[in-house]
Amino acid sequence: MKTEYKRLKGSQSFRQRLLLATLSSTPIIIDDIRADETWPGLHNHEISLLRLFETVSDDCLVQINETGTKLKYKPGIIMGGTQHRPHDCGVSRSIAYFLEPLILLGLFAKKPLTITLKGITNDFKDPSVDTFKSTALPMLKRFGVPAEGLSLKIESRGVPPNGGGEVVLSLPVVQSLSAVNWTEEGFVKKIRGITFSTKVSAQFENSMIRAARGIFNPLLSDVHIFTDHRSGPQAGNSPGYGISLVAETTTGCLISADTAVSHARHEETAGLEDDSKKDLMPPEDVGRRIANILLGEIAQGGVVDSTHQGLLFLLCALCPQDFSKIRVGKLSQHGIETLRNIRDFLNLKFVIKPDPQTQSVLLKGMGYGMKNLSRKIS
Template sequence: MRKKRSPAQRQRGQMRILSPDENTRGFPLTPGRNNNNMASHGLDYDGCNFFRQRLVLSTLSGKRVRIKKHKVQRRQPGAPRFRGQLYQTVDKVTNGSRIEINQTALDRLLSGGSAHAGSIHEDLMKVTLKGVTNDHIDPTVDVLKSTALPLMKQFGIDGEGFDLKVVKRGMAPGGGGEVVFICPTRRTMRPVQLTDPGKIKRIRGMANRIVDTARGVLNKFIPDIYIYTDHMKGANSGKSPGFGLTLVAETMNGSFLSAEMSSTPQGQGDPMLPEDLGKNCAQMLLEEVYRGGCVDSSNQSLALLLMTLGQQDVSKVLLGPLSPHTIEFLRHIRDFFQIMFKIQVQKPSEDERKGGDKVLMTCVGVGYSNINKTLK
C-alpha cells in the first residue's frame, strides 16, 4: 500500500504572473554565472538560450533559477505559447514546483519540485503529448524511440510497458500529432561502461517515400538495410502535409546512431523533392557513423545527464565530437550538480580507420535517488 501524503506533500506546482514592480519574495541573486554556494543562493542567467536545459536541471537538482532578460524582441506580454505549455507539463509531473513570470517577461523564477508517478499505477508514468511530431528543428519521435529509449535501458530504465507510442502524426506548422510516453519509475540508475561501439551491422529506417534514393547511397556500404513506410491517413495524419525519413544504424555492441530529415513546412520556403531528401538523409547518417561513439549527436546530453544522476560510481561513455548543445549542457551540469567530467580525446590509429576523433567522458555520479519511489 502506498503511504498517504500530507496536504503539504500533495501541493502541486504553482505558476503565476508577477506585476512589473513586484519582487520575487526575496530571491537572492549572485553576480556572474558560477557560484560556489549554489545550494543556498540559486543560479542567475541572462537570456533564454538553452532554456529547456535549465528548466529540467532546476527540477532535478531542486535549485532555484532566475532568468533575466528572457525576451527582448517580443512585443506581447507574458511567455510564448510553447514555453507556457512546457511550464504546464513540468507542473503536471512534479510536486512543489513554482514558476513566477514577470509581466514584461524580462525576469522569471524557476523553483524545481520533485517528480511523481503518473496515471497508470505507482510504478509507471504515462504522459500524452500533442502537437508537432516531425519537423526539421528538433529530434522527432521516431529518433527518440529508436535511440533514446535503448540508451535509457542501458542505465537501468527498463521494464514492462516502457514505450513511446505514436498515435497520430503531425507535421509542422499545423501539428495535430499525438504521442504517448510510458516510463517505469526507478529509485536509482546504474553506472555504465560504454567504451566500444562496435561495427555497424544493420540499418533500419522509416519513411513515407524516398526509400529508393536512400538505399542507393547506403547499399554501397552494407547490405542489411530495411526501410519501411508509415503512411497515416485521415485524422491520424495531422493538420499539415509533409514527409520525412528516419535512419538508424545499429552496431554489433548495441549502440544506435541516427539521422533524420523532414520536408519543408507548408508555406515556409521552397519545397524539397523526396529524392533529394532521401539522398541527403543517407549522407547525414554516414556522417554520423564517421563521427562515431556509443551515442549519436542527438543523445549526447541525455547520456551525460544519466551518468550524472547515476550512483556514486564511475561511468564512462565514448562519444563522437561534442556538439555545441552538449558543450553548454556540460557547463549547466557543473552549475547545477557541481559535477565535472574527465575528458580524454582518443584519436584512431592509422590502421583502424574508425572515423574521426572520439571523446571518452568519465564521471562519478551524484547518487541521485527517487525519493517518491517507495521501498518494497
C-alpha cells in the same frame, strides 16, 4: 525559512536549466530572457514546457513577469502518474523538444508516468518521435531502466505548420540509474528506418527509400526501411513527409539521423505569403541527404550520434556516485552546453580526453548520486 534562489541570465539552455533545477531541488530565477529582442520574453514552447513540469509535479511554483523576461521557478515533488488530460505542446517546437526533459523527470517520479502529448511529431528542427522511440528510449535501458512500462505510441502524425500529431509516453520509475562503461562503438551491422507521409502520395515514401538504399546497399546488405503512410484524422493537419534512419552496431550502439519536409511555420515565413507556398524538397533528395548525414554521424565515431550527446551526458550525471566512461564523436554545441549546465547545477565535471587515433572523445565522470526518494524499496 527564506528560499535561496540560484540566479541565471538569458534564454539559453532553458530546458536543461529547468530539468536540472527540478532534479536537484534548486529554486531558480532567470533574468533578461530575450530582453533586447523584437519578441522579448519566454516563447510559447517554453511556457508550454513550464506547464508540463507543473502537470507532472506537485507544489511547484512558477512566476513570470508581465513581459516574460523574468522567471521565478521553485521545483515541486515529481508525482508522475497517469495524466488523463493530453498536454498540448503547441506548434512552435516539436514533441521531441518536450520528451527529452520529460523522460529524465519521469524516471524519478513517485508513480510511473503515462501522458499524451499533442502537437508536431516530425519536423526538421528537433529529432522526430520515431528517432526518439528507436534511439533515445533504448539508451535508457543501458542505464538500468527496465524495458517493461517503457513505450512511446504514435497515435497520429503532425507536421508544421498546423501539427495535429499525438503520442502516448509511458515511463517506469527507477530507484537509481546504473553507471556505464560504454566506449566501444563497434561496426555497423544493419540499418533500420521508417518513412512517413501525411496528406501526400504514399509514393513519396518509396522514392525516399529507393534513394537511401542507393547509398547504403553498396556498403551493407542488411537495410530495412518501413513505411508509415497516414490518412484521415491520423495524418494530422498539414501535408508532409520524412525519414528517420538508425544504424545498429555490433556492440548495440544506435546512431540516428532524420528529417521531415513540410510547409514552414507561420512565424518562420513572417508575412512572406509566397514563401509558404514554395516547392518542397523532392523525396529522392530527402532520402539521399539523410543517408549521407547518417554516414557522416557513423564516421565521427562514438556510441551515440551528435543529437543524443546531451541526453547521454545527463544520464551519466544522474547516475550513482560511481564512475561512468563513455566515448562520443566530436563534441556538439549542445553537448558542450550540457556539460556546462551539469557543472553549474550538480557541481560535477567530466574528465575529457580526445583520442587522437580515432578523432573521438573519451569522457569520464562521477555521478551525482540521484535517488528516487519517493519510491519504496520492495
